[in-house]
Amino acid sequence: MQGVVGGGAGAVSGGGGSSTSDASMSTVSKEDNPVLSSEDSSSCLDESELELGLGLSLGVGVGACKAQQGPRGGQYARILTAKDFPYVGSSTSASVSSSSSSSSSSSSSSLSRANVTAGTKRSADSVAAANGASSQVVGWPPIRAYRMNSLVNQAKLPATEVFNSLIVKSRNSNPAVGKGTSNACVNANEKGQLRSSLFVKVNMDGIPIGRKVDLSSHRCYETLAQKLEDMFATSSGEEHDMMVDAITPSKLLDGSSGFVLTYEDKEGDWMLVGDVPWGMFINSVRRLRIMRASEANGLAPRLEESNGGQRNKPI
Amino acid sequence: MQRMACSFPDEVLEHVFSFVQCDNDRNAISTVCKSWYKIERWSRRRVFVGNCYAISPDMVIRRFPDVRSIELKGKPHFADFNLVPDGWGGYVAPWISAMAAAYPWLEEIRLKRMVITDENLELISKSFKNFKVLVLSSCEGFSTDGLAAIAANCRNLRELDLRESEVEDLSGHWLKHFPDDYTSLVSLNIACLGCEVSFSALERLVGRCPNLRTLRLNRAVPLDKLANLLRRAPQLVELGTGAYSSELRPDVFSNLSGAFSGCKELKSLSGFWDVVPGYLPAVYPICCRLTTLNLSYATIQSPDLIKLVGQCQNLQRLWVLDYIEDAGLDAVAASCKDLRELRVFPSDPYGPEPNVPLTEQGLVSISEGCSKLQSVLYFCRQMSNAALMTIARNRPNMTRFRLCIIEPGTPDYLTLQPLDVGFGAIVEHCKDLQRLSLSGLLTDLVFEYIGTYAKKLEMLSVAFAGESDLGLHHVLSGCEKLRKLEIRDCPFGDKALLANAAKLETMRSLWMSSCSVTFGACKLLGQKMPRLNVEVIDERGTPDSRPESCPIDKLYIYRTVAGSRFDMPGFVWTIDEDSAMRLS
Numbered sequence: 001m002q003g004v005v006g007g008g009a010g011a012v013s014g015g016g017g018s019s020t021s022d023a024s025m026s027t028v029s030k031e032d033n034p035v036l037s038s039e040d041s042s043s044c045l046d047e048s049e050l051e052l053g054l055g056l057s058l059g060v061g062v063g064a065c066k067a068q069q070g071p072r073g074g075q076y077a078r079i080l081t082a083k084d085f086p087y088v089g090s091s092t093s094a095s096v097s098s099s100s101s102s103s104s105s106s107s108s109s110s111l112s113r114a115n116v117t118a119g120t121k122r123s124a125d126s127v128a129a130a131n132g133a134s135s136q137v138v139g140w141p142p143i144r145a146y147r148m149n150s151l152v153n154q155a156k157l158p159a160t161e162v163f164n165s166l167i168v169k170s171r172n173s174n175p176a177v178g179k180g181t182s183n184a185c186v187n188a189n190e191k192g193q194l195r196s197s198l199f200v201k202v203n204m205d206g207i208p209i210g211r212k213v214d215l216s217s218h219r220c221y222e223t224l225a226q227k228l229e230d231m232f233a234t235s236s237g238e239e240h241d242m243m244v245d246a247i248t249p250s251k252l253l254d255g256s257s258g259f260v261l262t263y264e265d266k267e268g269d270w271m272l273v274g275d276v277p278w279g280m281f282i283n284s285v286r287r288l289r290i291m292r293a294s295e296a297n298g299l300a301p302r303l304e305e306s307n308g309g310q311r312n313k314p315i
Numbered sequence: 316m317q318r319m320a321c322s323f324p325d326e327v328l329e330h331v332f333s334f335v336q337c338d339n340d341r342n343a344i345s346t347v348c349k350s351w352y353k354i355e356r357w358s359r360r361r362v363f364v365g366n367c368y369a370i371s372p373d374m375v376i377r378r379f380p381d382v383r384s385i386e387l388k389g390k391p392h393f394a395d396f397n398l399v400p401d402g403w404g405g406y407v408a409p410w411i412s413a414m415a416a417a418y419p420w421l422e423e424i425r426l427k428r429m430v431i432t433d434e435n436l437e438l439i440s441k442s443f444k445n446f447k448v449l450v451l452s453s454c455e456g457f458s459t460d461g462l463a464a465i466a467a468n469c470r471n472l473r474e475l476d477l478r479e480s481e482v483e484d485l486s487g488h489w490l491k492h493f494p495d496d497y498t499s500l501v502s503l504n505i506a507c508l509g510c511e512v513s514f515s516a517l518e519r520l521v522g523r524c525p526n527l528r529t530l531r532l533n534r535a536v537p538l539d540k541l542a543n544l545l546r547r548a549p550q551l552v553e554l555g556t557g558a559y560s561s562e563l564r565p566d567v568f569s570n571l572s573g574a575f576s577g578c579k580e581l582k583s584l585s586g587f588w589d590v591v592p593g594y595l596p597a598v599y600p601i602c603c604r605l606t607t608l609n610l611s612y613a614t615i616q617s618p619d620l621i622k623l624v625g626q627c628q629n630l631q632r633l634w635v636l637d638y639i640e641d642a643g644l645d646a647v648a649a650s651c652k653d654l655r656e657l658r659v660f661p662s663d664p665y666g667p668e669p670n671v672p673l674t675e676q677g678l679v680s681i682s683e684g685c686s687k688l689q690s691v692l693y694f695c696r697q698m699s700n701a702a703l704m705t706i707a708r709n710r711p712n713m714t715r716f717r718l719c720i721i722e723p724g725t726p727d728y729l730t731l732q733p734l735d736v737g738f739g740a741i742v743e744h745c746k747d748l749q750r751l752s753l754s755g756l757l758t759d760l761v762f763e764y765i766g767t768y769a770k771k772l773e774m775l776s777v778a779f780a781g782e783s784d785l786g787l788h789h790v791l792s793g794c795e796k797l798r799k800l801e802i803r804d805c806p807f808g809d810k811a812l813l814a815n816a817a818k819l820e821t822m823r824s825l826w827m828s829s830c831s832v833t834f835g836a837c838k839l840l841g842q843k844m845p846r847l848n849v850e851v852i853d854e855r856g857t858p859d860s861r862p863e864s865c866p867i868d869k870l871y872i873y874r875t876v877a878g879s880r881f882d883m884p885g886f887v888w889t890i891d892e893d894s895a896m897r898l899s
């Protein structure tokens with residue numbers, strides 16, 4: 001692909017004459033004519049005026065709503081993070097968090113190509129820069145999961161080999177092996193064409209509605225556990241606040257929260273998450289379950305057998 | 316008028332109405348006078364509910380007491396691309412319960428993007444004695460156990476179509492639950508199932524159903540079993556193969572080829588997973604009769620594709636991977652003069668560089684060679700305004716045009732300009748355009764074109780486009796027939812949305828994700844528009860915990876006469892009149 005344009009909005013949006021004019025805003029008559037006049041194609045929605053269709057204006061109701069507890073009932077206290085502050089039009093937190101741990105595919109041209117998305121005024125630059133190649137954006141390109149899974153499955157064998165060789169390479173080249181899990185943060189995108197979406201179901205004991213998580217947007221267990229924390233913290237109701245406190249990434253992974261993260265592998269066995277290298281995990285996981293620690297006791301012996309003496313995770 | 320209406324007995328009017336099937340026409344009939352309304356509602360047999368939350372099951376049942384066929388759609392379209400979190404909704408259970416009581420003679424259920432459980436399936440199988448058609452398109456929530464219940468209990472089943480649903484594969488034995496004396500199967504689509512179905516049961520089933528015309532197998536059915544199936548059902552009109560691979564053996568090949576030749580009615584082929592090119596010639600004898608060919612899972616290269624498609628002179632619909640390349644599309648343009656629909660899918664959508672020589676040129680060739688082309692879905696990596704203008708001028712009869720340039724924000728590769736004028740040409744020339752998906756670098760100008768010209772447009776999909784609220788305003792104020800609008804990652808905020816609030820009641824739904832809409836605007840809209848459900852979908856916790864100016868994550872607005880729904884999960888927030896009053 002040629003013709004990469006770097007830089008921000010101004011350079012690229014030269015064509016859109018009407019949008020940059022400062023023509024005065026057309027006002028709206030009330031109730032019966034809720035639509036702004038569209039004949040005047042050079043009119044612009046003036047930033048400073050809030051005269052709107054149906055007499056709606058942003059001023060109404062805002063103050064009153066501040067006191068609202070939220071239709072969910074119980075309060076949900078949450079520490080604000082960078083993702084809570086105004087930024088415009090980013091893709092979901094999952095893709096942002098995962099992209100920070102891996103650069104996009106090697107070519108720098110893809111990064112500057114991504115900057116072309118900043119043909120819009122918003123700060124898409126930061127988003128595009130963080131996201132890199134389009135593979136990091138959730139749901140883009142718009143291909144149904146069904147079709148992606150089919151394609152991925154057909155290409156499965158070669159991809160597995162690439163994964164395994166990457167894992168081996170990184171293990172060998174990294175002498176400072178700390179916790180097993182951190183070693184598994186492999187940048188699997190070196191090859192460029194790996195995973196698409198890999199959505200697996202996640203159920204948590206005590207919560208009736210299961211969720212789905214895209215494993216391919218993660219590169220290591222920590223980010224996955226963080227995503228699960230976010231996911232189950234918000235979807236649970238008041239009575240699960242206890243569980244909310246319990247779930248933090250490290251607690252999920254080492255089981256000290258009273259819950260353990262487990263997965264069902266291709267053979268139908270339930271295993272503890274975190275023992276095998278990430279690549280192996282990805283290739284064999286079918287679904288996840290956040291299990292009460294009390295029920296997970298049975299997993300340990302099986303793990304010992306199948307891993308033949310590997311380090312055993314405490315429950 | 317009153318006298319005229321009374322001069323026909325009800326039975327005559329009912330008979331006349333029975334020739335009118337189209338929903339819009341029947342709706343019109345029902346508004347003529349009270350007695351026509353009454354007759355029409357008693358005789359309406361088929362109901363389509365485009366959004367299952369727009370109305371409640373009870374309201375439908377009250378108005379139409381004797382429905383035999385129902386179609387329901389649940390989740391928004393972007394759920395196909397995993398933009399709608401799991402657990403959002405779309406549960407069919409309340410509908411099935413209500414209909415089980417009210418419509419004992421229900422024959423057909425068609426669902427799209429809904430959640431249906433095994434219990435629901437069992438209830439269906441036991442409640443409707445004359446049940447004939449079950450179509451589950453992109454549905455989820457059920458397993459092969461539910462299918463077993465359908466197979467076992469629905470004695471009059473004609474159609475079981477699981478189109479791309481997500482089914483939990485517990486076992487392939489469910490197929491055995493069709494009783495031995497069950498012979499009425501007409502259409503079976505199990506292509507989405509992962510596990511092996513019991514093959515002997517399948518063979519026997521196919522063999523004893525003389526009216527079987529559609530059979531879409533799943534990948535697990537091996538190629539060497541296909542010939543036997545075909546010989547048992549030479550009357551098939553539509554076939555989906557399983558995995559199309561096997562060791563190349565002359566006896567298997569000739570057996571297969573002979574079996575295909577015996578299928579004189581075969582018009583539609585699909586499947587073709589894991590294709591071994593050596594087996595493709597087995598279908599050559601029937602190519603000239605094919606009107607539909609779905610090769611979108613076939614990872615075969617252009618020369619093989621060209622040889623195959625080149626023989627399909629009567630092809631009307633072609634779905635294929637971009638392995639076909641520009642050269643292959645040139646061949647299609649030369650051979651398939653009757654082509655109405657083309658879909659080209661990407662073989663490597665996540666790779667940073669193009670992996671095959673498929674560009675805008677292929678689509679231009681098709682637009683030149685195929686004068687009946689109406690519907691296009693095209694994934695590619697480069698596009699130019701010139702190409703779009705050529706396509707528009709060649710094919711003013713286009714009704715569906717969906718272009719996906721894989722990298723967001725890609726400009727015209729020749730001029731580095733936005734693709735505004737190219738898409739503008741499409742909407743200007745294709746006056747009957749009903750569906751449009753945009754991609755590439757686009758400013759507010761393209762929306763001005765759309766608002767000006769796309770007067771018949773019903774569905775618009777927008778991603779990574781536009782510069783300001785003016786873009787959204789152009790669309791909402793200009794597109795008179797707009798029913799569905801879905802937007803992601805565009806800098807559209809509150810102003811256009813609030814300014815066009817009334818428009819939203821004339822549409823089925825609006826989806827906006829990763830845009831700049833604030834919670835304040837959503838609350839306002841929800842309070843002021845009682846016939847809209849304004850759903851804020853945000854997995855970061857209650858939107859009130861963030862500054863008012865912080866954009867919400869996802870917004871789904873739809874018109875409804877059923878009020879707020881009762882099955883919202885924890886990450887969906889709405890404001891209605893009641894809660895607004897509670898606040899103050």
